Amino acid sequence: MTAKLDTVKVWDPLVRFLHWGLAASVLLAYASGEEAMTLHYWAGLAALGMVTMRILWGLVGPRHARFADFVPTPGELGHYLRDLLAGRARHYRGHNPLGSIMILALLLTVLATVASGLASWTGLLGHEAGEELHELLANGILVLVALHVGGVLLASLLEKQNLVRAMITGRKRMES
Ligand code: HEM
Numbered sequence: 001m002t003a004k005l006d007t008v009k010v011w012d013p014l015v016r017f018l019h020w021g022l023a024a025s026v027l028l029a030y031a032s033g034e035e036a037m038t039l040h041y042w043a044g045l046a047a048l049g050m051v052t053m054r055i056l057w058g059l060v061g062p063r064h065a066r067f068a069d070f071v072p073t074p075g076e077l078g079h080y081l082r083d084l085l086a087g088r089a090r091h092y093r094g095h096n097p098l099g100s101i102m103i104l105a106l107l108l109t110v111l112a113t114v115a116s117g118l119a120s121w122t123g124l125l126g127h128e129a130g131e132e133l134h135e136l137l138a139n140g141i142l143v144l145v146a147l148h149v150g151g152v153l154l155a156s157l158l159e160k161q162n163l164v165r166a167m168i169t170g171r172k173r174m175e176s
Contacts, residue, residue: 005175006174007173010064010171011064011065012064015057015170016170022050025043026047033138070099071104072097077097077101080097091174096155099151105144113137116134120133161173
């Protein structure tokens with residue numbers, strides 16, 4: 001018997017707005033870092049605002065937006081990785097355990113990058129050391145984003161559905 005696939009609402013409008021807003025502001029901050037400094041400061045502050053809102057929404061938002069819904073225990077993560085390698089990972093309605101770890105890494109690295117930028121700008125951290133740390137973290141974000149997008153595309157292939165579109169429409173196809 002073939003399983004019936006229904007589309008279900010997963011990502012609320014704020015999660016979707018914050019995702020694409022954060023992606024745009026991070027990429028804009030990266031692109032403007034060398035020359036357009038005013039734009040760079042505003043893009044960095046926008047990223048800080050969006051990460052802060054996303055963290056608050058992760059505490060009080062609807063079910064699939066909450067950290068409690070998707071942050072895995074080490075046991076759950078290990079179980080998921082074993083299943084993934086064996087080609088039988090289950091499909092999650094919200095974020096899968098590996099994706100969730102990447103989400104935490106992205107949010108924390110963006111926060112640390114903005115903090116190091118502010119610390120070097122205000123002179124809290126020695127100017128040169130602050131800038132070096134800021135650049136290192138910014139390049140770290142780029143590596144994480146490449147892995148993130150690769151993971152999203154791989155998960156889309158495994159789940160036979162377009163997860164990027166789901167982050168736009170808010171709906172995923174799930175077996176009922
Ligand atoms: C600077 C760039 C990016 C950052 C910082 C970023 C960050 C994040 C974060 C924090 C989440 C969790 C969403 C939430 O629950 O709020 C997420 C999920 C997601 N991101 Fe990104 N993202 C970036 C770029 C992209 C790009 C370019 C794509 C598309 C190609 C993408 C596709 C997705 C998808 C599909 C999900 C949901 C994954 C799932 O189904 O579990 N992201 N991203």
